[in-house]
Amino acid sequence: MNSSPFDLVTVGGGLGASALAISMARQGARVLVLEKELQFRDRVRGEALTPWGVAEAKKLGLAELLMKTCANQILGMDMGFGVRNIIETTPQKEPGFTYFHPEMQEALLAEAGRAGAQVRRGVVVVAVEPGANNGAVITRDTKEERIRARLVVGADGRGSAVRKWAGFTSHKSPQPFHFAGVLLTGVKERQDVMTYLFNADLGLVVGIVPLTKGRWRAYLGYSTENGLFLQGSEKLGAFLAESEKVAPSVAEAYADVESIGPLATFEGTESWIDHPYRDGVVLIGDAAGTSDPTFGQGMSITLRDVRVLRDALLEHSAWDTACHHFAREHDTYFHVTRKVCGWLRILFEDPSPEAQALRHRAMPRIAEDLSRVPDHLLSGPDMPADDAVRDRLFGEY
Ligand SMILES: Cc1cc2nc3c(=O)[nH]c(=O)nc-3n(C[C@H](O)[C@H](O)[C@H](O)COP(=O)(O)OP(=O)(O)OC[C@H]3O[C@@H](n4cnc5c(N)ncnc54)[C@H](O)[C@@H]3O)c2cc1C
Numbered sequence: 001m002n003s004s005p006f007d008l009v010t011v012g013g014g015l016g017a018s019a020l021a022i023s024m025a026r027q028g029a030r031v032l033v034l035e036k037e038l039q040f041r042d043r044v045r046g047e048a049l050t051p052w053g054v055a056e057a058k059k060l061g062l063a064e065l066l067m068k069t070c071a072n073q074i075l076g077m078d079m080g081f082g083v084r085n086i087i088e089t090t091p092q093k094e095p096g097f098t099y100f101h102p103e104m105q106e107a108l109l110a111e112a113g114r115a116g117a118q119v120r121r122g123v124v125v126v127a128v129e130p131g132a133n134n135g136a137v138i139t140r141d142t143k144e145e146r147i148r149a150r151l152v153v154g155a156d157g158r159g160s161a162v163r164k165w166a167g168f169t170s171h172k173s174p175q176p177f178h179f180a181g182v183l184l185t186g187v188k189e190r191q192d193v194m195t196y197l198f199n200a201d202l203g204l205v206v207g208i209v210p211l212t213k214g215r216w217r218a219y220l221g222y223s224t225e226n227g228l229f230l231q232g233s234e235k236l237g238a239f240l241a242e243s244e245k246v247a248p249s250v251a252e253a254y255a256d257v258e259s260i261g262p263l264a265t266f267e268g269t270e271s272w273i274d275h276p277y278r279d280g281v282v283l284i285g286d287a288a289g290t291s292d293p294t295f296g297q298g299m300s301i302t303l304r305d306v307r308v309l310r311d312a313l314l315e316h317s318a319w320d321t322a323c324h325h326f327a328r329e330h331d332t333y334f335h336v337t338r339k340v341c342g343w344l345r346i347l348f349e350d351p352s353p354e355a356q357a358l359r360h361r362a363m364p365r366i367a368e369d370l371s372r373v374p375d376h377l378l379s380g381p382d383m384p385a386d387d388a389v390r391d392r393l394f395g396e397y
Contacts, residue, residue: 004134006032006118009149011125011137013037016285016302017155018108022116023060023310029209032147034139035109038122040102044181044264046299047073047217048098048194052380053300055092059307062108069107070099072212076193077378080247081192081370090379096194100183100211128165129151130279151319152281158271160287168273168283170349173338175268177203177349179293180220180230180239183261186214189253193323199246203351205294206246209255215260218243221268223351231265239263267338268292270338276280276330277323284309289334294349295341295377300315304381305330318373333381340376340385343393362395 008024013035021031049057049071057063063356067073074096076083087095113119120141127138135152140144155160175247187208189195193209203223210216220243222228230239236259244251272289277284285302308329312322346355347362366372372392376383391397 002173002353004148006030006147006149007154008032008151009043009137009147010034010153010155011128011325011368012154012287013109013112013119013121014105014155014157014285014289014297016306017153018105018112019060019062019083019303019306020153020155020284020310021112021119022062022108023306024313025112025115025117026061027314028116031112032149033109033112033119033127034123034137035118035119036122037101042100042102042107042183042261044262044266046296047095047101047211048207048296050096050296050378050380051086051090051092051094052378053303054094055380056300056303057097058094059215060128060303060310061360062303065107065111066097066104067106068236070212071097072097072099072191072210074194074210075191076196078193078197080197083110086378090375092312092379096378098194098209098211098217100215106195108315125162128154128162128281130166130182130281135280150280151209151313151323154281154283155289156283156287160283161281162281162287166278166281168276168278171274173270173274175270175292175345176224177221177292177294177345178224178229179265179268180222180265182218182236182239182259182263184216184218184254184257185214185260186251186257187218188236188255194345195253197246198348199232200348200355201351202245203349204242204246205349206243206250207296208250209397216257216391218254218257221349223349225351229265230263231323233263235263251259266293268294272334272338274331275327277327280320282309282326287329291334291337292341292345295337295339295344297341297377299378301334301337304333311339336381337338337376337383340374340381343374343390344377347393363394365395366393
């Protein structure tokens with residue numbers, strides 16, 4: 001038994017933190033969750049969980065809860081080649097889930113409390129102190145307070161300050177794309193099908209994600225070269241006009257829409273920590289590695305992080321060993337995902353002449369045989385991602 005008052009304290013109470021809090025509290029761990037928001041609001045975040053992410057949610061015992069509280073079940077995916085049945089064609093044999101992100105966050109954080117975790121909201125963590133076998137966080141509520149725990153979990157999202165406080169070195173790979181999103185009603189599309197359409201010559205990608213209660217998340221990826229920055233509700237007209245350039249079906253889907261949330265744009269920049277564990281502080285979710293949002297992998301990777309970390313913490317009594325194991329595993333699946341997204345970005349988004357030349361060779365072969373496109377986005381990072389997979393995608397044989 002460790003002398004700290006908590007086994008784990010999480011900085012943040014989003015998807016990663018609350019999923020870990022639920023999983024560990026259910027096993028009897030003493031967990032404290034510190035979340036700065038009193039009520040979650042629409043920050044324009046991920047709302048489409050792929051089949052491999054749903055499989056992770058199942059392994060964590062969260063899938064049923066998500067379905068009961070906030071999720072819509074997705075059976076098909078339309079990427080411009082007809083609607084693909086994703087249950088039949090993925091190794092997990094699972095549907096996708098979609099949900100309004102703030103409702104998912106509220107549902108999971110409430111469950112963390114029911115599972116026995118202590119949840120404190122409206123609390124801003126202002127520092128983290130790594131230690132040999134444990135760490136501490138400093139919070140500012142009404143007064144400053146120092147809380148020690150056997151393990152501090154940095155789950156504070158894409159702008160993670162824990163990375164810096166705990167002395168990790170961040171790596172960045174800027175990408176020449178922006179990714180915008182807005183919440184809509186009145187979209188004319190099927191409720192059980194997600195749509196992702198690319199127009200690489202224009203450097204545009206559209207995502208149309210049906211949620212519950214007649215709401216839709218509309219995303220638009222666009223090249224940084226085209227001079228747009230789609231931020232703020234006054235840019236809704238430009239957002240819709242750019243989206244409609246991708247395919248005539250998008251114009252039909254958006255003919256009568258209304259916006260019911262903020263319009264926000266994010267950089268496609270990837271940023272990550274190599275080996276996200278040191279001295280009693282572990283990073284999970286976007287804090288460990290922020291993937292390019294265009295490819296919709298962030299929540300699935302976050303749930304994989306939680307599952308791998310949970311299993312390691314339950315298996316090893318020495319949590320230092322457990323966290324090093326987690327960090328090694330994380331690096332493998334995060335970078336497989338990054339690598340494959342890099343290939344897909346060139347083929348389906350990049351308007352440069354070099355990418356156009358590659359497409360000229362690759363696309364006719366892909367049209368004949370769709371299995372040339374590696375399926376990591378839906379099927380997960382355990383699929384092969386070696387040079388042969390890359391060469392086949394780019395039509396080199
Ligand atoms: C535009 C966009 C579209 C996306 N689309 C998809 C998609 O379709 N599918 C997908 O899988 N992923 C998608 N993602 C990624 C996905 O949203 C993230 O991977 C996921 O939300 C990460 O969860 P998290 O728990 O790590 O971080 P977050 O969800 O960001 O949670 C972090 C929490 O920490 C709290 N916090 C931060 N700092 C402090 C502090 N100092 N003290 C206390 N609390 C703090 C925050 O309030 C927040 O609640 C998208 C991202 C963006 C930006």
